[in-house]
Amino acid sequence: MAGERVQRRLAAILAADIAGYSRLMGADEEGTLAQLKAHRHAQLDPKIEEHLGRIVKTTGDGMLAEFASVVDALRCAIEIQRGMLERNADVPLERRIEFRVGINVGDIIIDGGDIYGDGVNVAARLEGLAEPGGICVSGRVQEDARGKLDIAFEDAGEQQLKNIAWPVRVYRVRLGGETTQVRSAVALPLALPDKPSIVVLPFTNMSGDSEQDYFADGVTEDIITGLSRARWLFVIARNSSFAYRGRSTDVKQVAHELGVRYVLEGSIRKVGERVRISAQLAEGTSGRQLWAKRYDRELSDIFAMQDEITETIIGAVEPELGKVERRRSAGKRPDNLDAWDLYQRGMSHLYEYTKEDLQRARQYFVQAIAKDPQLGPAHSGLAETYYYEGVYGFAESISDNREKALAPALRAVVLDAEDAGAHCTLGRAYYMRRAYDAAFRELKTALELNPSLALAHYGLGATLLFSGRAAESIPHLTAAIRLSPHDPNMGSFLVRLADAAYFLKRYEEAAEWAMRALQQPNFQWSRYTVLIAALAQLGRLDEARNCIDELQAKRPNTSIAFVRETHLFGDTASFAHYLDGLRMAGLPD
Structure with a gap:
């Protein structure tokens, strides 16, 4: 055996696993296994075979495959991930199976049907760096595949991978166009901030x-x-x-x-x-x-x-x-424990973001204020119920909600001028009214009081965007995502990035952000409209019209007039460009 020659060959290695597998199994073992089997049968196994790959082995939550060609391995991974987006479109977020993929090219040792070596280990480590639904590759893969596929690469720098003696240059794959600073700001690993x-x-x-x-x-x-x-x-x-x-x-x-x-x-x-x-x-x-x-x-x-x-x-x-x-x-504390109790009950409903929960939250906030009129956060909560009814399209009259949100938001700031959340709520109430200067003032104050307040970063980014300063909005929107990467408002964060990309005429990017926004919970009509406009600008009119049909099924009678009345854009030229895209797609006047 000592004299037996080891069999080696150069190969492209693809490693994949399921993001959040333990959580999915803990919630529904049988359902998760059934989903996984269906995805493998319909998507993964056929794609690997189609691109001349070989499945080396599978584990409970992942697989290892080898290819003779780097381009074939990468093309296979891209088609798998794009296919998974379609397969997950109607699956609730908490139940989705999303794969992370790493690809490396290197010398491997073959032992029976299995493969070993540093080339395999690097692929597995790259998979661990990928985001759910994403692909990470080594520098050598990027060099071999560059220019041969309709993708772009984002340089994530040299990474010291676990149990690998040398640093590895890592790239993230973008599936739909040129690399942008906006995308990389969110897609890269979350590095530790420069303060505790x-x-x-x-x-x-x-x-x-x-x-x-x-x-x-x-x-x-x-x-x-x-x-x-x-x-x-x-x-x-x-x-x-x-x-x-x-x-x-x-x-x-x-x-x-x-x-x-x-x-x-x-x-x-x-x-x-x-x-x-x-x-x-x-x-x-x-x-x-x-x-x-x-x-x-x-x-x-x-x-x-x-x-x-x-x-x-x-x-x-x-x-x-x-x-x-x-x-x-220590901030200001309520004088009445019963009022605080009612306020917290209201908050538990507010964060559900359904029409019924917002109405229930409002009842609790009103009761809390009756118990303790000096409880500023209850006034902010009351304003927030009107704000979210407008955002999610539950309001019977958006103009009425704009008016109703302002008074309690103002009262919260009067009661406690040091409450960052109160200034944030007031700022968003102001931009609901397109009063951008006042919104700037309040949101900047909120961030001075609490630099970690994600909603204030989002609010400031939204205000900049609505007032025609799209490029300036992006750092604040990405800061909101960094501070709150699992936020239930993520759909709003993402759709504002889509709007910013659209106004900067980066239509591929706008469509990508909008599609990511549509994968988030809760219906928001603006996620559809920016996607429709971007697709129209790209000449993809059939796709845009399909989106219009889907939007009309969820919110009948959506029209140019509705968008003009409801959207918060105040910059005339930017808004006209937005409406032009919708008209090109065929949204009715």
Whole structure:
């Protein structure tokens, strides 16, 4: 055996796995397996065979294949990923199977039907760097395939891959046109910010009563708000941290997915008039626990306890800066615990973003204000219900909602001028009225008070876009995505990027952002209209008309007149260009 010659050959290696496989299996084992088998039978296996590849082996959540040609391997991966987009179009986001693909070319060792070697290991590491639905390749693959396929490559730089002795040049594949700064800002891995960064995961309700979930959510949100007041901290937005609610989480995985150094998690047990909170702070890169503490208090002390937890975290994360910033962690607290309770119940409905939930949230906010008229966040919440009814098309009259949102938003700022969220809400109420100068003022103030407020970055980006400054809007929109990569408002973040690309006449990019927006939950008519306009500008009129049919099925009688009345664009030339695209596609006047 020692003298037996090892069989080697040069090959292109494709490694693929399923993003979030453990979560999918935990939610529905049989359904996930059935989906996976269907995708393999109809999509993966036929494509690999069509492009002259060989499946080397499969695992529960992935596969390894080899090709004689780099171009064949890459073409196969591209067609698989494009096909998966179509297959997932009608699948709810939380149930979608999305593959990550890595491709490398190198010398491999053949042993029976299996393959080994650094070339295989690099492909597997590249797959781990790919985003769901994406493809990562090595520099050698990029060199061999460049100019031979209708794709572009984004240079992700040299990466030190695990257990690989030398750095590897990594490229991400774009499937639909030229590389742009906008795309790369979101698609690249989430590097650690240049200041201490943290995510606060939703505290688990241990009370044995699901009706108390809102209480645990409220405590979590207050801690996030308190931490955000420390300007030297980078704090992941509430909406993205709450994407992990009810999931079994691994500290290191969460830290990697969100690009943060610290993770806070805990639990709450509320029994009668007493409450117990347990909290643990861990370092995300190692999973090492930095501290843990249990608090047993009377319910009447809940706000003081939240402040204590916040101050302790700040002190643990950065002792010296913590001494300076501790006093900023405590904002204005409600005078009435019952009002705070009603407010938190309202927030639990607000974030569902359905017509019925928004109406229910409004009832709770009104009740909270009746209990404590000085509770500023309840006024902001009331304004937000009118805002989201307008955004999602639930409002009977968009002009009425514009008026109704303003008064409570103004009142929230009067009650607490240091509340970044109040200024953010007021800024968005202003741009609903196309009062862009006032919106700029409020949103800039919000970011001065809390640089980690994702919705304020989004609001400022939207205001710049609506007022005709598309190029300036992009950094703020991408900042919102970085701060809240799992935000339920992601559809809005993405559609504004689509609008910006359209106004900059980057129509391929606009269509791509719009299609990504359409994959997000909740219906938003503007996701369709920008896609329709972009497709028309590209000459893809049949596709544009199909989109019109789909839009009309979901929102009958959508017309140019409706878009003109409802959209928030104030720059005349930009808006005219937008409407031209819709007319080219055949949207009725």
